[in-house]
Amino acid sequence: MRKNWIVVPALMILLLLPALSVAQSVDEILTPAAEVQLEQPDPGLDVPGTITVLDRKNDAGDLLVVSFEQPLYTDGIFAYNVYRRVAGESDAEAWNLVEIIPADEPPEFIDGYDPEYPINSGVLYEYRIASVNIDGEEFFGPVFEAGTVSVGEIYHTGKTRVLIAGGLFIFLIFYYFAKAQRGAKMYLRPIAGIEAIDEAIGRATEMGKPILYVPGLSSIADVATIASLTILGRVAKKIAVYQTPLIVPNRDPIVFTVAEEVVKQAYLEAGRPDAYDPDSVFFLTTSQFAFVAGVNGMMMREKPATNFYLGMFWAESLLLAETGSLSGAIQIAGTDAVTQLPFFITTCDYTLIGEELYAASAYLGQEPKQIGALKGQDACKGIIMGFITVALIFGIIDVVANTHILDWLRDLVTSPIME
Amino acid sequence: MKRTVPLMIVMVGGILMMLQYFIPHQISQTVFAYYTDWTPIIVAFALVLGVGSLTRIHSHKIRRKAKNWQYSYAVLIPLFGMPILAHLWPESISGGMDSPSIFHFIFMHIQVPIQATMFSLLAFYIASAAFRAFRAKSALATVLLLAAVVVMLGQVPIGELLGRWLPETGLWILRYPNLAAKRAIMLGVGFGILATSLKIIFGVERNWLGGAGK
Amino acid sequence: MSAVNIWEKMLNIDRRWIFLGIGVVSIVPFFINFGMPVRTTREVESIYDYVDELGSDNAIFISFDFAPGTSAENMPMAVAVMRHAFYNDIPVFMTANYPLHHGMMLAAMEYVFNPTTEGFYEDVDFEDWKDLREAGVTGKYELIEAWENQGNQLPEGALGWVFEGRDYAALGYAPVFNLVILGMTVSIETQYPVDAHGNSTGEMPMLQEHKSLREVDMALTSSGSGACVWWVTYAREKMGLPIAFGLTAVMATDYFPYLQAGQVIGQMGGLRGAAEYEVLLTENGITPSTDKAFRGMDVQSAAHILIILLIIMGNIAFFAGGFHKKTLLKGGR
Amino acid sequence: MxxxxxxxxxxxxxxxxxxFLYKENPIYRLAEHLxxxxxxxxxxxxxxxxxxxxxxxxPLLSGDHWILLIPGILGLLYITRFIPRISWLSRYPIGFYMGTAMGVGFPLTMKANVLRQLEGAMVPLYQSGMAWYEVTGNIVMILGTLAALxxxxxxxxxxxxFFGTGSKIGIWVIMVGFxxxxxxTVMGRISLLIGRIQYLLGDWLHLIE
Structure with missing residues (x-):
């Protein structure tokens, strides 16, 4: 396989991002607002001056950016009330109070967020602003017609980084899918857990004791369950050859039927269909704690030499593994439930951690779909690792040479929060 | 009809919603508004699936007089009793001291204590496993247990009395090495979720079709 | 009897003795009451400071995203922040992301408004102050004045009045909650035309002043499941709403990446996090005394010590008894 | 009362x-089923x-929101799950929900779980005013994330x-995280027990405050 496969996509985004961030800088043209009407300012308070209205970029055509000149004398002004109506209406009732801006805040706001008074795309509005004193008396400034209407955009320029990252991800996943489908042999590193699985089966055979395999407590929709059933097939095949008894209790009825099929198939493939015991795979109960009680009872009675707990587990992980370790069995666990992993690690002899479970199943199953997806995700992890490595180097350079190149790299992946 | 149409629905729906994120235009917003209006209605019906299978399992048990079949009534009676109570006295949904109702009583004084107690059983099991199963079998397991002990002492007031360094170290572990491990796992899980989404949207992963006839 | 047998016997002790031990250890400290001090951490202080800056012009969300199973941890957090908000006259929107969680929201209100709770708030139903509302009295202070002028008196021990629709809105459960959050970024009222008590939200002064999440200053999600991430993904990343996490201890360690990346302003982890908030409230005179979470911390200390001792004793018995030689795997860790 | x-x-x-801690029994079973x-x-x-x-x-009864019939019927299709002959119809609403949910989630997950986390991992090693344990913490954090990956x-x-030493450091970091x-987790379970004891001793027996 090509060695430099990580570098290509990584370089791609490195080059694309700065180009786009330059293109993104906004070029807004100031439209002078036309003066329509002038009211005599009340002698009480000074009133705001020119109102400027701009279209807001990256919206659905429902926002306007409104700013205004603050009055010369701000004494006694408590806040500004901003009113809007559709341009050309003469009705005084048509004025809507759309925003109240405290006097000490910048004289700018985005209009249109209020669901009661929405801005419609393509409609021309006019504004007027009043200075308000502490008693709530309003002193109106002149009316200004907006110099522009709000227009919706087709593409949101602030989301380019997400688009690039998403596109790259989709590309990589499908690239490896296609590659796997074409039958290309792809390297997966051997996973230490698989070795332990084989060894544990051997140990049980030597001792002539059964093997217990719990395929998790979740449904068939869980990725961990699917991975576990793949591994079960492989384990059962080995067991069929050695003729060791197998016990597979199930909590989910659908998982039970699938597990039964998998084991039967494995015995067939091993050439020992006669050795298959139909009672070895069975449905126990759907109740979580009752399931544990049942399995624990079996462990104490049958004393299996090896226990496998592979799949999705919740709080019961602790109870199963505790009893298993007391019965003196070798225990091998694997799950993607992060909160249960510490308990498995301290009670079992070997634990497949998180993604290792998926990888083990892909490794054993050799199904192109699974391997392709795993490779695609690996490639993405490679890119992330590349970025972090570069960031680390830049960080060191920053400290040593007192530069700021890390900020530049960080900006490349920073996507703004506000729409 | 049986396979192709659902796969099409998934693909069209998925791609549409993905693109919608990048398009601020009014049309895209309208599509999205319809989506947010409709989905809760559709998903509400999914509850029927769970209720249906519960009913099926337990009525089956009662009919066959399977082991412990009497307890199935303890599932079925509240399962249908609760909605009926709520329908007869709709104000009981809002609960509170002002309007005591059987519905609220069953929730507050049966459901809440049972569920809260169920999980607290684990405190006992952890204690027992601490003595009988948590082993420092290898260097890695030892590190895990040591970190756990420091964090456990650091989080409770008595840790403070044993030495200021305990809570400080506990917090340091949480803020730095723990963060590193969890972030790596989060990135891995994130990619896993994204890949699964893609597989479902583009019809590569079809497991969800299963269980409803071929 | 050989030495190995003693160790084996020790390890095979009936575990009900251990159960009894943990039971005793978790009951006794309640009667002795050490009241050991709880030191606050910056993760919790940052939430406290943020809420403390807010006032009656602001508004916050408290989302009840937990089931009865974890209410021992999640409830004190939600209650503490709620009392802090009421003290500062901050309007509080309350939501729940699942039917069972709806009941927890109601339970929290029952607790805070109950006269038997030390430092409770006297709740005024939405209907009861209808005349004042219709007369246009909606500001908090003029409302209290007008209300007391009508002859209402604050009960003894109550810390203040809270008016439904002015100081809080119990919005409750709505299905597909991630979409509800997305929808609320545009309008809260379209997502919740009525609240959990059947009141029209459009008539509520606090909804008229805070029409969408854009006009809200923070959301606390007191969460027992991964649903807390929805607030980050759908509200924070979409329109920048500051989010605070209240998490069960089991989840707490997993969410530090969000904290460090600045996606949440702070996080309370488990009973300890809630106890820290209670300490901050009491130190600043917001509540007369600390609440359940703080009182539980003594027991927490005792139980941790017991469990650590059990781990140490168990390991001694295991290695001294030579059990480690039996099961070692070559490929194992 | x-x-x-x-x-x-x-x-x-x-x-x-x-x-149940003493022994499995009928009353426990009743509570569990309830x-x-x-x-x-x-x-x-x-x-x-x-x-x-x-x-x-x-809205449907009020008569002017007929468009809601579409989600209503789509929702009803869930129920066909129980009628084996037409149970495949239930795939329509499932498909609608799955597809759209995945589509909505994709860019947001990319942003919150991937890009933001990458950004969070790119912190300056040292800034003036940082204590020594914060600087070492940052180094541990960056190297640890890399190694765990x-x-x-x-x-x-x-x-x-790179890969050999890296993965070894990685597993150590992961173990400390675990x-x-x-x-x-221990703390959380104990807390839940404390909650119940407060309920029994306080709310019920009034033995403690």
Whole structure:
């Protein structure tokens, strides 16, 4: 396989991002607002001056950016009330109070967020602003017609980084899918857990004791369950050859039927269909704690030499593994439930951690779909690792040479929060 | 009809919603508004699936007089009793001291204590496993247990009395090495979720079709 | 009897003795009451400071995203922040992301408004102050004045009045909650035309002043499941709403990446996090005394010590008894 | 009165669950079954009263929201699951929900779980005013994230300086992280027990404040 496969996509985004961030800088043209009407300012308070209205970029055509000149004398002004109506209406009732801006805040706001008074795309509005004193008396400034209407955009320029990252991800996943489908042999590193699985089966055979395999407590929709059933097939095949008894209790009825099929198939493939015991795979109960009680009872009675707990587990992980370790069995666990992993690690002899479970199943199953997806995700992890490595180097350079190149790299992946 | 149409629905729906994120235009917003209006209605019906299978399992048990079949009534009676109570006295949904109702009583004084107690059983099991199963079998397991002990002492007031360094170290572990491990796992899980989404949207992963006839 | 047998016997002790031990250890400290001090951490202080800056012009969300199973941890957090908000006259929107969680929201209100709770708030139903509302009295202070002028008196021990629709809105459960959050970024009222008590939200002064999440200053999600991430993904990343996490201890360690990346302003982890908030409230005179979470911390200390001792004793018995030689795997860790 | 009976009933069921610690028994079994029925029934009641009625039935009955028939019918198709001959129809609403949910989630997950986390991992090693343990912390954090990622990287053998040493450091960092999870999980379970003891000793027996 090509060695430099990580570098290509990584370089791609490195080059694309700065180009786009330059293109993104906004070029807004100031439209002078036309003066329509002038009211005599009340002698009480000074009133705001020119109102400027701009279209807001990256919206659905429902926002306007409104700013205004603050009055010369701000004494006694408590806040500004901003009113809007559709341009050309003469009705005084048509004025809507759309925003109240405290006097000490910048004289700018985005209009249109209020669901009661929405801005419609393509409609021309006019504004007027009043200075308000502490008693709530309003002193109106002149009316200004907006110099522009709000227009919706087709593409949101602030989301380019997400688009690039998403596109790259989709590309990589499908690239490896296609590659796997074409039958290309792809390297997966051997996973230490698989070795332990084989060894544990051997140990049980030597001792002539059964093997217990719990395929998790979740449904068939869980990725961990699917991975576990793949591994079960492989384990059962080995067991069929050695003729060791197998016990597979199930909590989910659908998982039970699938597990039964998998084991039967494995015995067939091993050439020992006669050795298959139909009672070895069975449905126990759907109740979580009752399931544990049942399995624990079996462990104490049958004393299996090896226990496998592979799949999705919740709080019961602790109870199963505790009893298993007391019965003196070798225990091998694997799950993607992060909160249960510490308990498995301290009670079992070997634990497949998180993604290792998926990888083990892909490794054993050799199904192109699974391997392709795993490779695609690996490639993405490679890119992330590349970025972090570069960031680390830049960080060191920053400290040593007192530069700021890390900020530049960080900006490349920073996507703004506000729409 | 049986396979192709659902796969099409998934693909069209998925791609549409993905693109919608990048398009601020009014049309895209309208599509999205319809989506947010409709989905809760559709998903509400999914509850029927769970209720249906519960009913099926337990009525089956009662009919066959399977082991412990009497307890199935303890599932079925509240399962249908609760909605009926709520329908007869709709104000009981809002609960509170002002309007005591059987519905609220069953929730507050049966459901809440049972569920809260169920999980607290684990405190006992952890204690027992601490003595009988948590082993420092290898260097890695030892590190895990040591970190756990420091964090456990650091989080409770008595840790403070044993030495200021305990809570400080506990917090340091949480803020730095723990963060590193969890972030790596989060990135891995994130990619896993994204890949699964893609597989479902583009019809590569079809497991969800299963269980409803071929 | 050989030495190995003693160790084996020790390890095979009936575990009900251990159960009894943990039971005793978790009951006794309640009667002795050490009241050991709880030191606050910056993760919790940052939430406290943020809420403390807010006032009656602001508004916050408290989302009840937990089931009865974890209410021992999640409830004190939600209650503490709620009392802090009421003290500062901050309007509080309350939501729940699942039917069972709806009941927890109601339970929290029952607790805070109950006269038997030390430092409770006297709740005024939405209907009861209808005349004042219709007369246009909606500001908090003029409302209290007008209300007391009508002859209402604050009960003894109550810390203040809270008016439904002015100081809080119990919005409750709505299905597909991630979409509800997305929808609320545009309008809260379209997502919740009525609240959990059947009141029209459009008539509520606090909804008229805070029409969408854009006009809200923070959301606390007191969460027992991964649903807390929805607030980050759908509200924070979409329109920048500051989010605070209240998490069960089991989840707490997993969410530090969000904290460090600045996606949440702070996080309370488990009973300890809630106890820290209670300490901050009491130190600043917001509540007369600390609440359940703080009182539980003594027991927490005792139980941790017991469990650590059990781990140490168990390991001694295991290695001294030579059990480690039996099961070692070559490929194992 | 209502409250007092409530607390006695609650205490009874609390003790019923705890009786399991001694031995499995019929009262425990009753409580375990009740909780399944009540939670599903409660969910159904709330969903009907809060969603189906106000959002679907009321608008339809008012007569001018006929478009809501589309989601209504799509939702009803879920029920075909129980009729084997046409059960495939239930794939339509499932497909709609799955597809759209995945589509909405994709860019947002990319942003919150990937890009933001990458950004968070790119912190300056040192800024003026940082204590020594914060600087070492940052280094541990960056190197640790990198190493843990290497551990979960399956396309290269764990050999050599980068992949070999990296994955070894990675597994150590992961173990320390799991240690923290372990400690917090223990703490959480104890907290839940404390909650129940406060209920029994305080709310029920009034022995403690």
């Amino acid at each position: 209502y409250d007092i009976i409530g607390i006695w009933v609650g205490a009874f069921f609390t003790l019923a669950i705890y009786s 909780v399944v029925g009540i939670s599903a029934g409660y969910g159904m009641a709330i969903t009907y009263q809060i969603t189906v009625k106000p959002r679907l039935i009321d 290497i551990y979960f990287f399956f396309s290269k053998p764990h050999k050599g300086l 240690g923290a999870t372990f400690g917090f």
